[in-house]
Amino acid sequence: MKMELIQPFINAADAVLSQGLxxxxxxxxxxxxxxxxxxxxVAGMVELSGDIEGRIIVDLDxxxxxxxxxxxxxxxxxxxxxxxxxxxxxxxxxxxxxxxSALNDQGFxxxxxxxMLVTAAEGDKTSEDVEALMICFETSLGNxxxxxxxxxxxxxxxxxxxxxx
Numbered sequence: 759m760k761m762e763l764i765q766p767f768i769n770a771a772d773a774v775l776s777q778g779l780x781x782x783x784x785x786x787x788x789x790x791x792x793x794x795x796x797x798x799x800v801a802g803m804v805e806l807s808g809d810i811e812g813r814i815i816v817d818l819d820x821x822x823x824x825x826x827x828x829x830x831x832x833x834x835x836x837x838x839x840x841x842x843x844x845x846x847x848x849x850x851x852x853x854x855x856x857x858x859s860a861l862n863d864q865g866f867x868x869x870x871x872x873x874m875l876v877t878a879a880e881g882d883k884t885s886e887d888v889e890a891l892m893i894c895f896e897t898s899l900g901n902x903x904x905x906x907x908x909x910x911x912x913x914x915x916x917x918x919x920x921x922x923x
Contacts (some may be wrong), residue, residue, distance in 0.1 A: 763810060763861070763908045764891055770856035771816075771895055771904050774849060778830060781898040791890040795905050799823055800843060801876035802850040808868035810861070812908035815876055816850040822900030829899060847873040853904070 768785065775783045801817035818826060820837060827845035828835045835841055850873045858868055890907035 760910075763910075764906050766857035766860040767814060767853060767904065767906050768893060769860070770853045771893070771902070774852045774856060775895055775897055775902060778849070778852075779826065779897050779899055783902075784896040785893060786896040786901065787892075787894040789892045791892045791905060791907075795876070795890065795907075797876050798903055800846050802843070802846040802873040803876045804850050804854045804873050805871040806854070806858075806868050806908070807871070807911075809866040809911055810868065810908050811911045812906070814850065814854055814857075814907075815903075815905040816846060816853060817876070817903040817905065818846060819900065822902065825899040826897075826902070843875060847875075849902075 772783050772785070795815060797815070798817045799819040799821075800823040801815050803813050803815045805811075805813045823842050823846060824835060824837050826849075827839070827842040830845055831841060854870055858870060861868070890905050893904045893906070895902045895904065
């Protein structure tokens with residue numbers, strides 16, 4: 759997995775979290791994840807297709823998800839509130855949208871799919887030929903995890919190379 763694909767997502771997550779949560783964030787831990795993804799709590803996944811394909815998962819443990827959603831809503835939310843899940847989806851959308859804008863500026867073209875809730879069964883399905891990078895962002899409200907699994911779409915990239923000749 760190429761760092762030039764992942765760095766825009768790290769930058770976007772850092773910006774979205776620090777601005778939305780109105781505090782500093784710190785990249786706490788980066789690790790390659792070779793096994794299927796196991797969610798930590800409330801997780802939203804956004805899939806990409808096009809020149810680069812794969813998925814980004816934004817995942818918060820249940821207590822952190824409640825704190826983040828309550829902070830963004832401006833009032834305390836119950837743990838079972840669907841607004842918590844929607845907040846995680848919105849965070850994932852903002853991170854992916856900001857990162858995609860940066861990658862579009864580099865000439866890549868994508869289709870961004872709507873966010874989906876990651877359940878235990880969905881969390882295990884990662885393509886065997888795709889490595890994933892797990893990034894932990896430390897915030898004042900708790901840790902936010904982002905799992906990035908991307909690869910170049912070889913057919914699309916060879917089409918671009920042929921068209922450029």
